[in-house]
Amino acid sequence: MSNENYTPHFDENEMKMVQYHISKYPKPMAAVMPVLWMIQDKYGWISVDSMRYVGELLNLPPDHVLGVATFYTMYFKKPMGKFHLQVCTNVSCMLCGGYKIFDHICNKFGIKNKEITSDGMFSIEEVECLGSCGTAPMLQVNNREFYENLTTESVDALLSKLSNS
């Protein structure tokens, strides 16, 4: 599971990265999305404390950062499982069995949408089209890798691979 509690802090190298992001835009406010991504990549999710922290770094009121962090669904506002499974059920996936995959995982772990398994290993989320409609059904893990052309068997294989990693 991602860190339950943490004190947000960037080290020297990370601060350079923050400066780089700021330098890309005419105004520092524009760096808020990339810097929120940095927080999430480091700690797994974005706490209210880190929204304050990002606000201090970019000289923004904390409520602005809160507004941004809550607008975008890929910023997690609570800890997720070690492996967050994002299953697409939009039309093309639905036609090719996306709901079957989604239900299969839910049943396997006994969890519902946006819930985490008790050991903190997996969480699941029903997501909208991820641009893999031609290789549907598909899922994404931790906002990163795409797994495509899924069958219940290949999902099982993936899940056991992840469990053992």
Add this chain to the structure above:
Amino acid sequence: MEKIILRDIPDLDNIDVYVANGGYSSLKKVIAEMTPDQVIDEVKKSGLRGRGGACFSTGMKWSFMPKGNEKPKFLCCNGDESEPGSFKDREIFEKNPHQFIEGALIAAYAMGIGAVYTYIRGEYWKWFNIMEKSVADAYKKGFIGKNLFGSNFSVEMYNHMGAGAYICGEETSLMNSLEGKRGYPRVKPPFPAVSGMWGNPTTINNIETLANVPAIINKGGEWFSKIGDPRQPGTLLFGVSGDVNKPGVYELPTGIPLMELINDHCGGVKDGKEIKMVIPGGSSMPPLTREECLIAKMDNESLKEVGSMIGTAGVIVMAEGTDVVDVIRRVTKFYYHESCGQCTPCREGCGWMLKVLNRIMDGSGRKSDLDLLISVAENIEGNTICALGDAAAWPVKHAVRKFRKDFEAKIKDDTPLPVLNKVHGLRESDEYDTITFQSEQEVVEGLIGTVQELSQNEDVKRFSS
């Protein structure tokens, strides 16, 4: 047919391979030999139209940008690609990123733009990294940066990663998102060419649109204008998905008959079935019936003749046996989820349509629900800040009209009784459970006191008079 974008050259994503195949020669050419106006004229001559959905003339759009350099100007390349059924820009990032970069740089030159931002959806983490590398490679080779090829034209290029919001594909929302705000669409006018990012003139173009530009410069606008249907010339990257044997992205001339695309290129409908419905251009576009599919040609003007549009050329094929109502329900759920919530008709209307569709699906629909759906859809359409409202309304409205029998088949009982009101209600957060009469009553009762209190409040009185 020779492909313009997804060219059959191995490792074209590698900058050296791209350069060896004539890459960045168009950029060199425009800077050395052409004035910005000549570039815009060439693009106008090509007849290129935007591939992001609205099909607007690219040359025309570029000519709206003010001349001169009093203010900084920006180009945003729209790689948000979140329309369900669309997966073509991803293919460009993966297979031919430099052709897109070159096109963006030519566009920057033509409009006197000093900074280019490519907005890539957050889910495309892998393709974002490809773009980071490609842009860095182009910097290293001197194709991006100060005084390109010894001229006085300088340009910077950056990638910006979204974080999961379909609405950020809408151009004004995209600009807000890039500025570090919530992705709320802006009211137009002012148009981006007048006041865009940070209040400066801005142009927004789709990735595929820009990827066409180097070829137009190299081979001439006239050459391009002769490919495909003259009203929307060139090729399109058709992303075909759903019930076909070989789904995928196919680059083909515009105007190709839909059935040729499905049968000759995509291996036909799965299990040899008949077509039930096709969404021709991404989920917002009005769906086609089987009869319409037989005559439909895949360009914007031809599709208009059968009551739809090309959109992003994301073709979703549904075979006989598909539950049309369930598909439309799922599409509506998407728009409900993605509505930014600024406009009441969109925010509430999408929820109402979803609830009506849900109750039809769970067997408690009424015949009158079908007219209700059309009525709600028509009240969203045209009454909102951005086109997401229309995008949500069209599939519902047209599906109910074209597939009315399928909807009616799900309506079992039609006693004209007042139905339990499952439509009106407060917006729910994540799950779309219907609000029961009980709880709605409680909510309303709870509110009555507040409303009365409020009406005693001096401030409220002042504002309401």
